[in-house]
Structure formats: C-alpha cells, structure tokens
Amino acid sequence: MLAFILRRLFQSLIVMLSVALIAFAMFRFVGDPVNQIVSIDTPQAQVAEIRRSLGLDDPFLVQFARYIYNAARLEFGVSYQFRLPVISLLGERAPATLELAFCSALFSLAVGIPMGVYTALRRESPLAKLFQAISLVGISLPTFLIGILLIYLFSVTLGWLPSFGRGEVVKIGSWWTTGLLTGSGLKALILPSITLGLFQMTLIMRLVRAEMLEVLRADYIKFARARGLTTRAIHFGHALKNTLVPVITIAGLQLGSIIAFAIITETVFQWPGMGQLFLRSVQNVDIPIMAAYLMLISFLFVSINLAVDLLYALVDPRLRATVGA
Amino acid sequence: MSMIPPPAAAPSRWSRFRDSDILASFLKSKVTMVAGLVVLLLFLGAAFSPWLAPTNPFDPATVFLADSMIPPAWQDGGEARFILGTDDQGRDLYSAILYGMRVSLVVGGLGCLLAASIGITLGLLAGYLGGRTDAFIMRIADVQLTFPAILIALLIDGVVRGVFPKASREDTAIYVLVISIGLSFWVQYARTIRGSTLIERNKDYVMAARLVGLPAPLIMLRHVLPNVIGPVLVILTINLALAVITEATLSFLGVGLPATQPSLGTLISIGNKYLFSGDWWIVTFPSVTLAALVLAVNLLGDWLRDALNPRLR
Amino acid sequence: MTVPVLSVRDLTVEFMARRGTLRALDAISFDIARGEVLGVVGESGAGKSVTGSAIIGLIDPPGRIAGGEVVLSGERIDNLPPDAMRKVRGKRIGMIFQDPLTSLNPLYRISEQLIETIRTHTDLDAADARKRAIALLDEVGIPAPERRIDGYPHEFSGGMRQRVVIALALCAEPEFIIADEPTTALDVSVQAQIIALIKRLCQERGTSVMLVTHDMGVIAETADRVAVMYAGRIVEIGSVRDVVKQPLHPYAKGLMGAIPSLEGDAERLVQIPGAMPRLQAIPPGCAFNPRCEKAFARCHAERPELVQLGDRQVACHLYDQPQSSRDKAGIAA
Numbered sequence: 001m002l003a004f005i006l007r008r009l010f011q012s013l014i015v016m017l018s019v020a021l022i023a024f025a026m027f028r029f030v031g032d033p034v035n036q037i038v039s040i041d042t043p044q045a046q047v048a049e050i051r052r053s054l055g056l057d058d059p060f061l062v063q064f065a066r067y068i069y070n071a072a073r074l075e076f077g078v079s080y081q082f083r084l085p086v087i088s089l090l091g092e093r094a095p096a097t098l099e100l101a102f103c104s105a106l107f108s109l110a111v112g113i114p115m116g117v118y119t120a121l122r123r124e125s126p127l128a129k130l131f132q133a134i135s136l137v138g139i140s141l142p143t144f145l146i147g148i149l150l151i152y153l154f155s156v157t158l159g160w161l162p163s164f165g166r167g168e169v170v171k172i173g174s175w176w177t178t179g180l181l182t183g184s185g186l187k188a189l190i191l192p193s194i195t196l197g198l199f200q201m202t203l204i205m206r207l208v209r210a211e212m213l214e215v216l217r218a219d220y221i222k223f224a225r226a227r228g229l230t231t232r233a234i235h236f237g238h239a240l241k242n243t244l245v246p247v248i249t250i251a252g253l254q255l256g257s258i259i260a261f262a263i264i265t266e267t268v269f270q271w272p273g274m275g276q277l278f279l280r281s282v283q284n285v286d287i288p289i290m291a292a293y294l295m296l297i298s299f300l301f302v303s304i305n306l307a308v309d310l311l312y313a314l315v316d317p318r319l320r321a322t323v324g325a
Numbered sequence: 326m327s328m329i330p331p332p333a334a335a336p337s338r339w340s341r342f343r344d345s346d347i348l349a350s351f352l353k354s355k356v357t358m359v360a361g362l363v364v365l366l367l368f369l370g371a372a373f374s375p376w377l378a379p380t381n382p383f384d385p386a387t388v389f390l391a392d393s394m395i396p397p398a399w400q401d402g403g404e405a406r407f408i409l410g411t412d413d414q415g416r417d418l419y420s421a422i423l424y425g426m427r428v429s430l431v432v433g434g435l436g437c438l439l440a441a442s443i444g445i446t447l448g449l450l451a452g453y454l455g456g457r458t459d460a461f462i463m464r465i466a467d468v469q470l471t472f473p474a475i476l477i478a479l480l481i482d483g484v485v486r487g488v489f490p491k492a493s494r495e496d497t498a499i500y501v502l503v504i505s506i507g508l509s510f511w512v513q514y515a516r517t518i519r520g521s522t523l524i525e526r527n528k529d530y531v532m533a534a535r536l537v538g539l540p541a542p543l544i545m546l547r548h549v550l551p552n553v554i555g556p557v558l559v560i561l562t563i564n565l566a567l568a569v570i571t572e573a574t575l576s577f578l579g580v581g582l583p584a585t586q587p588s589l590g591t592l593i594s595i596g597n598k599y600l601f602s603g604d605w606w607i608v609t610f611p612s613v614t615l616a617a618l619v620l621a622v623n624l625l626g627d628w629l630r631d632a633l634n635p636r637l638r
Numbered sequence: 639m640t641v642p643v644l645s646v647r648d649l650t651v652e653f654m655a656r657r658g659t660l661r662a663l664d665a666i667s668f669d670i671a672r673g674e675v676l677g678v679v680g681e682s683g684a685g686k687s688v689t690g691s692a693i694i695g696l697i698d699p700p701g702r703i704a705g706g707e708v709v710l711s712g713e714r715i716d717n718l719p720p721d722a723m724r725k726v727r728g729k730r731i732g733m734i735f736q737d738p739l740t741s742l743n744p745l746y747r748i749s750e751q752l753i754e755t756i757r758t759h760t761d762l763d764a765a766d767a768r769k770r771a772i773a774l775l776d777e778v779g780i781p782a783p784e785r786r787i788d789g790y791p792h793e794f795s796g797g798m799r800q801r802v803v804i805a806l807a808l809c810a811e812p813e814f815i816i817a818d819e820p821t822t823a824l825d826v827s828v829q830a831q832i833i834a835l836i837k838r839l840c841q842e843r844g845t846s847v848m849l850v851t852h853d854m855g856v857i858a859e860t861a862d863r864v865a866v867m868y869a870g871r872i873v874e875i876g877s878v879r880d881v882v883k884q885p886l887h888p889y890a891k892g893l894m895g896a897i898p899s900l901e902g903d904a905e906r907l908v909q910i911p912g913a914m915p916r917l918q919a920i921p922p923g924c925a926f927n928p929r930c931e932k933a934f935a936r937c938h939a940e941r942p943e944l945v946q947l948g949d950r951q952v953a954c955h956l957y958d959q960p961q962s963s964r965d966k967a968g969i970a971a
Contacts, residue, residue, distance in 0.1 A: 015468050015471070018468055019468070026480075026484055030484050030487040030488060136620070136623070136624070137620065139623070140566065140616070140619045140620040140623045141616055141619065141620075142570045142573055142574055142577075142615070142619070143574070144573075144574060144577045144578075144593070145593070145612050145615065145616060148593070148597055148600065148608060148612065149612075151600060152600060152605070152608075156600060156601060163601075218740065219735055219737060219740035219741050220740060220741055220742055220743040220744075222696065222735070223733070223735050223741045223742070223803070223806070224743070225696055225724075225727065226694055226696060226727055226728065226732075226733035226735075226807075227727065227728035227732075227733075227755045227758070227806060227807070227809075228724050228725060228726070228727035228728030228729055228755075228758060228759060228810075229724075229728070229754065229755065229758055230724065230758065231724070233754065233758070237754075238743050238746070241743075241745050241746075242743065242744075242745055245745065256471070256472075256473075257472075257473040260472065260473045260475065260476040261473060261475065263475070263476070263479065263578070264475070264574060264577075264578065267577075267578055268597075278479070279479070279578055279579075279580070281483070282479055282480075282482060282483035282486075282580050283579055283580055285483060285486050285487040287483075287487065290480065290483050290484075294480060297472070297476065298471075298472075301471050301472065302471075305471065315745075316744075316745065317744070317745065317790040317792065
C-alpha cells in the first residue's frame with residue numbers, strides 16, 4: 001500500500017513539474033515580462049538593470065528552479081493589468097469559485113445518481129425515456145446556453161432568482177467569504193450551480209445507468225437472483241454498490257473539470273470567482289495570472305486524482321489486496 | 326444435394342450496404358433520421374449561405390444602423406425584409422445566422438481536421454516506433470487528458486494571442502481558434518491510432534514490408550494507416566459537435582471571433598446583452614440554431630458509433 | 639409411483655430477435671425423481687442452460703417461456719407470480735453456476751452473502767445465520783471456516799470459490815439443484831473433487847440434481863440418467879448405463895464416441911462432422927440430418943418425436959419404423 005501511494009505521489013510530482021515547465025515557458029517567453037514593467041521612454045540602461053534584477057539573464061534551469069521555488073511559496077509575480085500580486089487576486093476570488101464548484105458537484109451527484117439508477121431499472125418507463133432525452137440535451141448543449149436559458153426563464157420571465165453576482169456574503173476568518181449563510185447568497189447560488197452541474201449531472205446519470213446495466217448482467221447478479229434474494233436487496237444492495245465504485249472515480253475527476261468549467265458559468269452569471277479573473281487575463285494576455293491559474297488548477301487536479309485513487313483502493317477490496325501486496 | 330441454391334454472384338458493395346445493420350439501424354430509428362435531416366439542412370444552409378442569405382452581414386455597405394433592433398417579421402414593428410429581426414448593428418439576423426453557422430462549422434471542422442492530423446501522426450509514431458518516442462508522446466497525452474479541453478483551448482488561445490501582434494488580432498482570430506481546437510482534441514485520436522497500430526505492427530504484412538526493406542514512413546502511411554483509420558471517422562463525427570461547442574464557447578467568452586466576423590457563439594454573446602431589455606430574438610435564434618446543430622450532430626455520432634461498433638457503448 | 643421432484647412437460651422457450659422468433663427450447667419433457675441425478679449433455683447452444691434458467695424462472699426478455707409447464711413436487715411453478723417464484727428460488731431450487739470467479743459479488747464478504755441468503759429464506763437471526771453459514775462452509779470443505787468466512791471472494795482459489803457457491807446454493811436446503819456446468823471453469827485437478835462434493839451433499843440430503851455439462855466423463859461417473867440435447871430438443875433420454883454404453887441416436891453415438899477411454903482404444907475417438915445449426919437455420923425434418931450418416935428421405939421431411947424403447951426414449955426415425963426396417967438399419971451398432 002505504501003509503495004502504491006509513493007508511486008502515485010511520484011507520478012503526481014512529474015505531472016506538476018511538467019505543468020510548471022509550461023507555466024514557466026509561458027511566463028518567460030510569451031511577451032517579454034520587462035516590457036510590461038517599463039514604458040517606452042525608459043532608458044536602455046535601466047531596462048537592462050531591471051532585466052538583471054528580475055534574473056532574466058540567468059541560465060534557463062536557474063530561472064526555472066527559481067520559478068518553482070517561488071510557486072511553492074505561492075509567489076506568482078504581479079499581474080500586468082492590475083499591478084497587484086497574483087496570489088492575492090486569486091485568493092480573494094477562490095472562495096466564490098470553490099463554493100460554486102462544491103454546490104454544483106453536490107447537485108450533480110444528488111440528482112444524477114438517482115436518475116441513473118431509475119433509468120437503468122425502469123428502462124422502458126416513459127419517465128426513464130424523458131430522463132434519457134434530458135440527458136442527451138444536457139450533454140449536447142453548451143454550458144453558456146444553459147445558463148442563458150435559465151436566466152431567461154427564472155430571472156427575466158419569472159423574476160424568481162437573481163441572474164448575477166453572489167448576493168450578500170459573510171466573512172469567515174481572515175479571507176474566506178461565504179454566500180451560504182445568507183438568504184440572498186443561497187438564492188444567488190441556485191442558478192449558477194445548476195448551470196455548472198447540469199453537464200456533470202447528465203454525465204453521472206449516463207455513467208450510472210450504463211454501469212448499472214452492465215452490473216445487472218453480471219453472473220453474480222444472476223446468482224443472487226437464483227438464490228431468491230429480494231429485488232430490493234439485489235438492486236440497491238448488490239448492484240448499486242458495484243455500480244458506484246467506478247462512478248466514484250469519474251465523479252471525483254469531474255470535480256476538477258467543474259472548477260475549470262466554472263470559467264464559463266462565472267462569465268454568464270458575473271460570478272466574482274477565479275474563472276472570471278482567468279478569462280479576463282486571457283483576453284488581456286495577462287500571463288502571470290494565466291500561469292498561476294494553470295498551476296493552481298493543476299495542483300487541484302493532481303490532488304483530486306490522488307485522493308480518488310486512494311479512495312478507490314479503500315472501497316474495492318480486490319484493489320486493496322493487489323496494491324497491498 | 327439439390328436443396329442448396331447455386332452460388333450467387335458476389336453481392337455488390339451497394340447491396341451489402343443495403344443489407345447491413347448500418348442502414349437498418351438508421352431507418353429503424355426515427356430520431357436518427359430526423360437528426361440526419363437537420364444536419365443535412367444546416368450543412369446545406371451553411372455551405373450556400375451567400376446564395377440563401379438575403380443580405381451579406383459582413384458587408385458594411387449593406388448594413389445600416391437605422392435598421393438596428395427590429396423584431397422578427399411577425400411581431401409588432403417587424404419588417405418583412407428581416408424575417409428574424411435585426412441585431413444591434415442593423416444586421417439581418419437570418420443572414421447573420423447562416424453566415425455565422427458557416428463560420429462555426431468551418432472553424433469546428435478545420436479544428437477537428439487539425440486535431441485528427443496531429444493525433445494520427447503522433448499515434449502512428451508512438452505505436453509504430455514504440456520505446457521512448459511512445460513513452461514521451463503518451464505521457465504528454467496523459468497529462469493533457471487530465472485537463473478539460475475547454476481549459477486547454479483557453480490557455481492556448483491566450484498564449485497564441487500573446488504571440489501574434491496585437492494589431493492583427495481580428496484577422497488572426499480564426500487561426501487562433503483552429504489551432505486552439507486542434508491542440509485540445511488530438512489526444513483521443515492519438516490513443517485510438519496508437520492502440521490499433523500496436524496490433525497491426527506485429528501482423529505479417531507489416532513484417533513482410535519491413536523485410537522487403539521499405540522505409541518506416543512508407544510502411545506507416547501506405548500499410549498501417551489504412552488499417553487503423555476506421556475508428557477515426559466515428560471520433561471525427563462526435564468531435565465535430567464538441568469543436569463547434571468549443572468555438573462557440575470561446576467566442577461567447579470574448580476570446581474567439583470578433584463581432585465583425587461573427588460565429589454563432591459571437592451572435593449569442595451579442596444577444597445575451599439584450600436579454601433583459603426584451604429584445605429576445607437576438608439571442609434566441611442563434612441559440613436555437615446552435616443547439617439544433619450540436620444535438621443533431623451528436624445524435625448522428627451516437628448512432629454511427631453504435632452501428633459501427635456496438636462494443637464501444 | 640411417487641410424485642417426481644421435478645416434472646417438465648412440453649417446455650418451450652422463445653427469444654424475440656430482430657429477424658423473427660427463435661425457438662431455443664422446443665417442447666422438451668422429462669422427470670427427475672427424488673434423489674436422482676439427471677445429466678444433461680449436448681453441444682454449446684443445444685439448450686442445456688436455457689432449460690435450467692427456464693425451470694428456475696430466470697429467462698429474461700427478449701426471451702420467454704412460450705409453452706409447457708414446470709411442476710415441482712406436484713406444484714406448478716412456471717406460472718407463479720414473481721414474488722412467489724422468488725421464494726421458490728434458493729429455498730426450493732438451488733442453482734450452481736459455471737464460473738465461480740464471477741458468481742460471487744466481489745465487494746461483499748463471503749459471510750455477508752451467505753447470511754443474507756440464509757436470512758432471506760429462514761427466520762434465523764443474524765447470529766444463528768452466521769453459525770449456520772460457518773457450518774455450511776465446513777461441510778463444503780473450506781478449512782478454518784470461522785476465520786475464512788469474513789474473507790472476500792478474491793481471497794479464495796477457484797475451487798474454493800466453487801465450494802462457497804455450492805454452500806450458497808444449498809443454504810436453504812432446497813429439494814432440487816441445478817448445476818450448470820459446475821466444473822467447466824475449474825482446473826482439471828479440482829473438477830473431480832467438486833463433482834464428488836455435489837454428489838455427496840445431495841445424497842446426504844436426498845436432493846435431486848440436474849447436472850448440465852458437456853463432459854461425458856462426469857455424466858458417466860455421477861448421473862443416474864442422462865438426457866442428450868440437440869438444437870433445443872431432447873434426442874435421447876435414459877439411464878446412464880443404456881445411453882452411455884449403448885447410445886441409439888446417431889448424435890448420441892457420436893457424443894459417446896468422443897469420450898476418451900482409458901483402455902487407449904484411439905479409434906473410438908470419432909468426431910461428428912459439421913456443427914450444430916444455429917437456431918435461425920434449423921433445417922426442416924430432423925435437426926441433425928445434415929450431419930447424420932444414416933439420414934434418409936424421411937429425415938429431411940418429418941421431425942422425429944421421442945418414442946419409448948424399453949426404459950429409454952429416442953427421437954430418431956431409425957427407431958420409429960416397422961420392426962423389419964429397424965433391423966435393417968442395424969439398431970445395436
């Protein structure tokens with residue numbers, strides 16, 4: 001088991017290093033960092049001085065090592081457009097994105113799993129067919145269209161829910177802000193969470209359905225039926241447990257893409273999160289923010305991957321045995 | 326044995342196709358047939374937009390600001406010459422949608438082709454050469470696969486924008502998009518091609534070609550490629566929908582095509598600003614077109630996958 | 639005569655396919671007496687496993703029982719409502735599947751699977767069910783059952799897993815067991831042990847067995863009677879002594895010819911030419927006619943029915959004729 005964890009840790013490290021290399025290359029070679037600092041009438045000598053003081057004349061590997069060292073201390077440099085440290089800009093917006101991602105993930109699991117189970121067990125019922133149709137639409141429609149549609153329905157036409165912003169937020173500790181504790185904050189979360197979670201929800205529903213159908217064909221299910229176990233015990237005991245094991249993996253990995261897809265949702269709902277910041281940096285080619293966001297997201301992804309692998313090993317006794325050996 | 330019929334002539338290609346499960350499954354599913362019809366109509370509309378559209382929305386000489394924000398023809402204030410109304414700059418929405426769809430499909434299609442070419446090349450190299458080349462290519466693929474394509478596309482978009490000079494951004498936008506999509510979607514092709522190349526590599530005909538002394542590139546292109554290209558067609562179809570969505574998303578986010586050269590995504594982005602002012606048509610019609618296009622292509626892709634390879638399900 | 643434990647009459651199973659209906663089982667009939675072991679042999683696709691599934695009521699759509707009846711100890715069970723039939727499964731009919739590697743749910747401990755099954759069919763509480771489960775594992779030959787009972791299936795070898803499967807099938811003391819190729823997926827070295835175990839346990843309990851296999855050696859050693867199936871029908875059924883030693887139906891002769899004998903008479907190993915027809919391509923007349931050396935005009939035109947010949951039944955036109963021509967055909971080949 002320890003060897004397994006170590007191997008996975010090592011792999012994660014390699015991934016992080018390659019991402020760091022890309023981030024560094026972007027930072028260093030896409031647009032000269034010095035040009036962002038100096039103006040046209042800065043004397044040449046001063047430009048050279050700045051260049052030296054930033055360490056841009058050092059060998060590549062030294063610069064890369066310094067970049068990684070700084071990144072490990074969360075020093076990602078200064079944003080070109082805001083003239084502020086990147087990490088404080090990201091930190092300020094992280095709670096909004098993480099809260100949104102968490103609520104979407106919750107929504108997609110809480111709705112997707114039951115829908116998937118239902119469509120697998122009652123394949124021919126009209127409701128299952130309706131779910132299937134919804135899932136096809138959900139998987140086909142771009143996230144931003146779903147957002148626009150929801151805004152049109154619930155904000156413009158019905159006027160029930162706000163269409164932009166986080167509502168009223170409460171400060172917890174020194175930097176975390178939450179919308180979960182106020183009425184308007186909760187209300188503001190509903191539409192963005194659904195928009196962001198809908199794609200994952202349909203994905204999970206389809207996955208659960210396909211996996212469940214596969215499991216229901218398995219020999220051990222037939223044997224369970226031949227032993228006269230109740231349908232309930234077979235479906236919600238044996239079949240569901242076996243279905244959910246692979247679903248955990250995918251669902252965990254989807255958490256990463258939820259955070260990435262938040263870029264779109266945050267734009268549609270003017271949600272003050274990291275995604276919106278990232279998008280603005282792409283529009284304005286603000287490389288330090290892009291590089292930092294890439295590193296941050298990669299770190300999240302890699303950590304989630306690692307956590308999912310370990311969780312998987314804990315849930316599945318077969319794997320536990322093989323990785324333990 | 327008089328009961329055995331005389332050997333019939335070898336069935337023609339057409340009759341084999343007619344009797345195959347592919348056609349049967351197509352005709353059996355009404356949904357697939359409707360999807361096929363929708364795709365055909367939209368593709369034709371996009372291909373012939375210069376002849377079908379009443380005006381050319383790209384030509385500033387035919388667009389007048391005085392015509393802006395006219396509702397669809399059947400509403401109060403609508404005009405017969407603008408069936409679906411006009412946008413904020415006075416462009417005929419119906420024409421803009423036809424042209425926009427053309428832009429969307431061209432960008433999506435070129436992006437897919439670029440992705441397929443990169444993926445096929447790298448997949449062939451990885452599978453045929455093996456060893457370090459294989460490890461290197463597939464490692465990149467693994468890392469990239471961890472991230473959603475839209476994020477990769479956004480990053481590449483940002484980087485490429487940084488590389489091109491600022492002034493030319495409007496003109497280069499379309500290339501930036503194609504490159505972003507191409508570099509975001511190659512992994513799936515590479516993995517598929519590599520997998521089947523690994524199998525083909527050890528078959529007798531490749532061995533024979535090697536023994537004869539044919540150069541490796543020739544063996545890969547002439548002998549291996551034709552035998553592994555099949556699944557790529559299915560991936561292409563499914564990816565076309567994804568690429569169109571990606572283009573629309575990037576344009577919607579304001580990092581895709583500019584308003585002077587609108588794709589469906591750009592049109593939706595423009596319309597979205599008028600969602601609250603009651604000018605619903607600007608956002609609705611491009612959205613419906615995009616949704617119909619993507620849904621229909623997806624349905625066709627699903628059907629094609631099931632019909633060609635039920636095991637993939 | 640006592641009531642047989644299982645009585646199958648004209649059982650017909652059909653599958654709805656895209657290009658019409660396929661008849662997987664065509665009006666088969668047989669009885670199994672108390673404590674008797676009936677072997678069912680035939681090639682893959684002959685309908686052996688479908689017979690087992692039909693009896694225990696596990697034919698899934700697009701398949702269905704299209705006709706006939708299944709009577710268990712005098713009570714008709716093929717038309718029971720689903721929940722009543724569920725209570726028959728496991729409680730009165732046990733079933734052992736082919737592959738012990740896939741028959742057990744990998745995510746549940748052996749104890750959980752056994753106790754769940756026991757408690758479904760009895761009023762035992764959890765503690766008593768556990769005791770019963772341990773006793774069962776001991777009986778099927780799992781060493782140190784108190785300890786091993788809490789293991790997961792992957793911690794057991796194939797042969798041991800099949801013992802667990804047998805324990806699961808027997809845990810509610812059913813009167814009838816269907817063993818569907820119980821040794822096919824196992825190492826040759828443990829096959830004999832598993833067969834001996836099934837035979838011993840069923841003898842002790844007086845349980846009747848339907849043993850589906852294509853291993854003629856197993857039939858010869860284990861079964862009391864044997865049914866030979868071909869293309870969804872029974873072509874010959876009788877005592878093992880008769881059918882194995884002196885098969886009548888040309889197909890049965892071919893099958894028996896395929897048993898390697900220890901005397902080393904290599905010439906006895908004959909092969910039946912050709913393959914069994916697929917269900918959608920069964921020829922008119924006798925289904926075996928394309929492969930039969932003795933086929934004559936009537937075999938291509940008319941479907942032979944089972945006819946009684948002494949203690950056995952055979953479905954072949956060779957034995958369904960006036961005595962004189964039967965002699966000509968050379969009955970005691």
